[in-house]
Amino acid sequence: MPYLDDNLLVFTDLDGSLLDHHSYDWQPAQAWLDRLGSAKVPVILTTSKTSAEVATVQKQLQLTHYPFIAENGALIKLPADWPGNSDDVSGHIIGNSYSEIRQTLVSLRQRYDFEFRGFGDVSKQQVMDWTGLSLENAALAMQREASEPLIWFGSDFDLAHFEKCLQAENLSLTRGGRFWHVAGREAGKGSAVHWLTGQYRQQRDQPLVTIGLGDGPNDIGMLNATDYAVVILGHHDHAMPLDNGENVYRTRQHGPQGWKEGLDHFITL
Known part of the structure; x- marks a missing residue:
């Protein structure tokens, strides 16, 4: 010890x-x-x-x-x-910038109709509801540089397909306490x-x-x-x-x- x-x-x-x-x-x-x-x-x-x-x-x-x-x-x-x-x-x-990640997520959702919402899709009020944060702290949580938290609403089958699509784009999907997190594969x-x-x-x-x-x-x-x-x-x-x-x-x-x-x-x- x-x-x-x-x-x-x-x-x-x-x-x-x-x-x-x-x-x-x-x-x-x-x-x-x-x-x-x-x-x-x-x-x-x-x-x-x-x-x-x-x-x-x-x-x-x-x-x-x-x-x-x-x-x-x-x-x-x-x-x-x-x-x-x-x-x-x-x-x-480490890995991709936030703007690159958002561009990929929007493209994948349009192509495959994946059911999710990330911080970049919603208002400060929605982030407050998801997290319990104050308006000020929700605004800080939305100042992202290299990853995107999201809520997944689709099936487990679609989630597996979503993860494979992210891997093909050199991105990773990690589960946190409240959200799934998308970032560069090296991150x-x-x-x-x-x-x-x-x-x-x-x-x-x-x-x-x-x-x-x-x-x-x-x-x-x-x-x-x-x-x-x-x-x-x-x-x-x-x-x-x-x-x-x-x-x-x-x-x-x-x-x-x-x-x-x-x-x-x-x-x-």
Whole structure:
């Protein structure tokens, strides 16, 4: 088991993990955030949220000095003082841009009459209804750069056909807690975690211990990419198979309570 004074990196999902699925509250996890902050352990938000959304949450959590992974790994944002950065904040898109993804989705829907609606098809009010977000936060969720969340209304048979069509266009389909997410095939939380871990390893020139925390199928890549994985009890019935074996802990509690439970299990103070 890792110690708090080890060379740790923590990668965490937000919705349903560090943030409560319904209220978006994180207070049950605050004590661990304080401990990690005092030990200078990077807490890297790894989420389906947009860069605009994550920037707001980062400020609230006082994590703005760390990188973050947005849009299910399709976008990596680095802080201003990151080695080699010349911009205030540098962003790296993995795969296709949002405009390219939207163009493909519209074309496929017209061609095959697929039944879905993405954020680019609907109003802020509809996004508010889907997510429970405020008008301001719904607007931030719609500021997409490299992926599209969508609600699928069609059959399972059509969904399988839809996924094959996306693959032919070099796009991937990933299931999240609330939505399906379309992004470039190369994108993913796992590949983004590997890239950032490599960057930290190069900077520190010493071994790292990585911990991942997530609750949904779109977190599996991230959880498989870390040394220790916390599968937080989710508000869904989807399987969460992992490759980490004995280094996986499955919590009995949801959200930030489960987040705390997972770190209590793995990290020795």
